Amino acid sequence: MGAGDGHKLWIFPDGDLPPAGQPGLPLEGHESLIVLNTGDEDAHIEIDVFFSDSDPVEGLRVKVPARRVRVFRIDKPLGEQAFDIPFGQYSLRLRSNVNIIAQLGRADVRQPNLAYYTVMGFSAD
Amino acid sequence: MGAGDGHKLWIFPDGDLPPAGQPGLPLEGHESLIVLNTGDEDAHIEIDVFFSDSDPVEGLRVKVPARRVRVFRIDKPLGEQAFDIPFGQYSLRLRSNVNIIAQLGRADVRQPNLAYYTVMGFSAD
Amino acid sequence: MGAGDGHKLWIFPDGDLPPAGQPGLPLEGHESLIVLNTGDEDAHIEIDVFFSDSDPVEGLRVKVPARRVRVFRIDKPLGEQAFDIPFGQYSLRLRSNVNIIAQLGRADVRQPNLAYYTVMGFSAD
Amino acid sequence: MGAGDGHKLWIFPDGDLPPAGQPGLPLEGHESLIVLNTGDEDAHIEIDVFFSDSDPVEGLRVKVPARRVRVFRIDKPLGEQAFDIPFGQYSLRLRSNVNIIAQLGRADVRQPNLAYYTVMGFSAD
Numbered sequence: 001m002g003a004g005d006g007h008k009l010w011i012f013p014d015g016d017l018p019p020a021g022q023p024g025l026p027l028e029g030h031e032s033l034i035v036l037n038t039g040d041e042d043a044h045i046e047i048d049v050f051f052s053d054s055d056p057v058e059g060l061r062v063k064v065p066a067r068r069v070r071v072f073r074i075d076k077p078l079g080e081q082a083f084d085i086p087f088g089q090y091s092l093r094l095r096s097n098v099n100i101i102a103q104l105g106r107a108d109v110r111q112p113n114l115a116y117y118t119v120m121g122f123s124a125d
Numbered sequence: 126m127g128a129g130d131g132h133k134l135w136i137f138p139d140g141d142l143p144p145a146g147q148p149g150l151p152l153e154g155h156e157s158l159i160v161l162n163t164g165d166e167d168a169h170i171e172i173d174v175f176f177s178d179s180d181p182v183e184g185l186r187v188k189v190p191a192r193r194v195r196v197f198r199i200d201k202p203l204g205e206q207a208f209d210i211p212f213g214q215y216s217l218r219l220r221s222n223v224n225i226i227a228q229l230g231r232a233d234v235r236q237p238n239l240a241y242y243t244v245m246g247f248s249a250d
Numbered sequence: 251m252g253a254g255d256g257h258k259l260w261i262f263p264d265g266d267l268p269p270a271g272q273p274g275l276p277l278e279g280h281e282s283l284i285v286l287n288t289g290d291e292d293a294h295i296e297i298d299v300f301f302s303d304s305d306p307v308e309g310l311r312v313k314v315p316a317r318r319v320r321v322f323r324i325d326k327p328l329g330e331q332a333f334d335i336p337f338g339q340y341s342l343r344l345r346s347n348v349n350i351i352a353q354l355g356r357a358d359v360r361q362p363n364l365a366y367y368t369v370m371g372f373s374a375d
Numbered sequence: 376m377g378a379g380d381g382h383k384l385w386i387f388p389d390g391d392l393p394p395a396g397q398p399g400l401p402l403e404g405h406e407s408l409i410v411l412n413t414g415d416e417d418a419h420i421e422i423d424v425f426f427s428d429s430d431p432v433e434g435l436r437v438k439v440p441a442r443r444v445r446v447f448r449i450d451k452p453l454g455e456q457a458f459d460i461p462f463g464q465y466s467l468r469l470r471s472n473v474n475i476i477a478q479l480g481r482a483d484v485r486q487p488n489l490a491y492y493t494v495m496g497f498s499a500d
Contacts, residue, residue: 005386005468006497011130013161013194014228014243026485036388036425036466050161050194069388069425069466091161091194091226093130101466101497103388108239110151113363114483116492117241118389122131122226122248123497136255138286138319139353139368175286175319216286216319216351218255233364235277238488242366247256247351247373261380263411263444264478264493300411300444341411341444341476343380358489360401367491372381372476372498 004039004066006101007123010094014119017075017087021109029109031074033092036101037064043096047079050091057083064100094121129164129191131226135219135246142200142212146234154234156199158217161226162189168221172204175216182208189225219246254289254316256351257373260344264369267325267337271359279359281324283342286351287314293346297329300341307333314350344371379414379441381476382498385469389494392450392462396484404484406449408467411476412439418473422454425466432458439475469496 018029037043047060060079064070077084094102106117143154162168172185185204189195202209219227231242268279287293297310310329314320327334344352356367393404412418422435435454439445452459469477481492 005384005499009130011161011163011226012228013226014157014159014230032389034389034464034466036386038386038423038425038431038468048163050163050192052194052196056163056192067425067431069427069464071427071464089159089194089196091159093163101386101388103494105389105492106241108241111238113238113486113488114490115239115241116481116483116490117230117243118492118494119228119243119245120494120497122245124130134255136286136288136351137353138351139282139284139355173288175288175317177319177321181288181317214284214319214321216284218288231366233366236363238363240364240366242355242368244353244368244370247370249255259380261411261413261476262478263476264407264409264480298413300413300442302444302446306413306442339409339444339446341409343413356491358491361488363488365489365491367480367493369478369493369495372495374380 002040004037004099006099008096008099009124010102010121012092012104012119012121015074015090015092017085018106018108019110025109027107027109027114029107031104031106033072033074034069034103034105035064036069037066039098040066041098042066043098043100045094045096048093049085052089127165129162129224131224132248133221133224134249135227137217137229137244137246140199140215140217142210143231143233144235150234152232152234152239154232156229156231158197158199159194159228159230160189161194162191164223165191166223167191168223168225170219170221173218174210177214252290254287254349256349258346258349259374260352260371262342262354262369262371265324265340265342267335268356268358269360275359277357277359277364279357281354281356283322283324284319284353284355285314286319287316289348290316291348292316293348293350295344295346298343299335302339377415379412379474381474383471383474384499385477385496387467387479387494387496390449390465390467392460393481393483394485400484402482402484402489404482406479406481408447408449409444409478409480410439411444412441414473415441416473417441418471418475420469420471423468424460427464
């Protein structure tokens, strides 16, 4: 196989962390970034985080091993730099050394019932 | 960097403002247009609004500064012209002078629990 | 302007009509096909409906006037032929004489609260 | 017609089977893969399943007859090999001998009310 499927650039305009919700719910409110690497080479990815009123934070490093899918919780410290994304509007840009496929999901539990939100990223090379 | 990521034309066929809902809910019913500008130049965008049975309203002007994401509430006056989009079916077309990435979301609270809806726009140059 | 935005072929693999739900709910369970025509020429569209175990029904005719968006309820008779799509899995293919943009949505109310589902179509020329 | 619409490669990064939920709910928690074949030739598809921490399972065989849509429940044994996808994060890659269009949906009922999630796949040839 060698080269994996997908693109090297992925962008998600609409990130906005929901509250975690009450303890004891079947699912905690959160957002997750899912990255699939179907190739034979590890994916080294830099994540840039954009905001409404301040400069972007660039170059958060994450890795997805060859032939693996990895989930990155956005409500946890992100990347080798362990950056905490603050509450409020943000966007993500992923730049990878190899082809990947990325998707962003939100689970919102600020109510008795779960609401889902998911979107395949905008992709390019 | 210079030129940003994405496309200059973005289209969202399915807009339909939900009711705001009861006061005191954790989230107000609304739709939002999210626009990310990853480039070094401000994005000057014209928004055209299409309807089912009347001519489109064209050229609502909004701006997204360089390296910023901005959220435009559809249930608030839109653009420099402060146009109020009426209830009922509508579509949006964005035309930008520089590359952008756009996404449209709805939060519906006409029930005790939130329902989410999101869609990445159709894009072209 | 002349030619409108989008593509002439749009496909939605996953259609499955939800029940209408109890009378008196704020929203009736249904699916809707939304079609935007940004061009100056009326769009004449043929809709083909695919099923799991029988031949497709082809050539249902609908029209979207120039510079208009139209919503086609899937739980109502569809096209000039007034075809009733039965309950169960179905797919839609739209073929248009001019460029259009199409999106499919579901509102499910078989529970006290609404659940949303939406998807931009797969498009090509 | 002959050749059908779509692409031969489809990828879904974010699979994660929800619990089936209590008996007697109007809808069972599950994920479904929907595949449409608009062409005149049967589609022979190989599905590869990727995981977070183990090697992918490759080559699960499914078939979608000419001019048909088929739904594959992910919470049931998948393909001729009747492979049971375990709970936890997984990704799907479909490789087909002919063009197809694929979509993945989740219905989550781990709460009194249903939550929907759907995504059109990333596609390429």
